[in-house]
Amino acid sequence: MTSLTLEQTEQHDLQAFIDGTAHYFDHITGQEAVVGAPYLRTTENPSLEYTGMIGVSGSRKGFVYFTSSREMLENVLDAMGETDFCDANIADITGEIANTISGNVRRSYGKNFMISVPVVLAGGNHQVTFPGGNATYIIPVSWKQFEPRLMICLE
Amino acid sequence: MNRKLMIVDDSNVVRRSIERAVNLDNLDIVGVAGNGIKAIELFKETQPDLVTMDITMPEMDGVQCVEELIELNPEVHILVVSALADKATAIEALSKGAQGYLSKPFNPKELNEAFLELLEDD
Structure with a gap:
């Protein structure tokens, strides 16, 4: 039996998100995204213009957020053939x-990683609330510019 | 005779991307719905032959909706199109009567191939 250190466990947990993000952009837009190494949140408000928030319950509890500029989202819609x-x-x-x-991510985490429908926060100054007590990892993505x-x- | 398609997804962007992707001569889109309850109403009105069904939706989720649609018409072909990529969810949807499962994100080619596979069964 092999045991993982806390750091290895966290890396393992985050890898599914890293792989999923790369897969999404590649598959939907045909243009690869470069997904960087995760780091711990240090700034109070790392959100950009739009943030999609998913509540997680079941085997894990917490939130997953995707945050982006409006211009990037317009580029994603354009890549999908959407004109509106x-x-x-x-x-x-x-x-x-x-x-x-x-x-x-449920491909790795299984059915008990239960996710909510998304809630979207918008506006340049919107503030994302992070539950206290848990570390927040930020996974940087680079897609086009x-x-x-x-x-x-x-948790 | 043309076949009738109904699209069920809570995302307007996804519904529209499915509409644009449909590239089969004998398939007409007869309706779109944003949740399971509206899907059942629309299903009764339009009697589609084929349905694309999201799972994570407000009001009524896709698995329950599959069950209800199959009760209304056991002959309908249902293709689940969902971000939930685990095997257990796919098996659950298929056990309720869906005949195909396509994981998001999908591209138009994959979607049309999945439609063809379902319609070939007739």
């Missing part, structure tokens, strides 16, 4: 990206 960049569709794709990456982030805060 209205506010509703921008919010919709923000939630859908968060939902798809979180749902795909944009730098969205995935943020993982799980």
Whole structure:
């Protein structure tokens, strides 16, 4: 039997999100995203213009957030063939990206990694609330000239 | 005779991407719904032959909706299109009567291949 250190466990847990993020952009847009090494959140508010938030319950508890600039979201819609960049569709794709990456993680975590429907926060000054007591990892993404982030805060 | 398709997903962007992706001559889109309850109402009105079904939706989730649609018409073909990529969820949806399971993110080619596979069974 092999045992993992805390750091190895965290890396293992985050790898599914890293793989899922790369897969999403590659598959939906045909253009690869570079997903960087996760780091611990230090700034108070790391959110960008739009944030999609997924509540996690069951075997793990917490939140998964995907945050991005509006311009990047317009580029994703464009890559999907969508021509209507209205506010509703921008919010919709923000939630859908968060939902798809979180749902795909169940391939590794299993059915008891239960996810909510997405909630989307918008506006340049919106504040994401992180549950206290748990570390939040930020996974930086680079796609085209944009730098969205995935943020993982799980017990 | 053309076959009728209904699209069920809580994301408007995904519904529209499925509409754009459909590339089969004999398939007409007869309706779109954003949750399971609306899907059942629309199903009764339009009697589709084929349904794409999301799972994580407000009001009524896709697995329950599959069960209800199969009760209304055991002959309908249901393709689950979901971000939930674990085997257990796929097996559950298939056990309720869905005939295919496509994980998001999908591309148009994968979607049309999945439609063809379902319709070939007839």
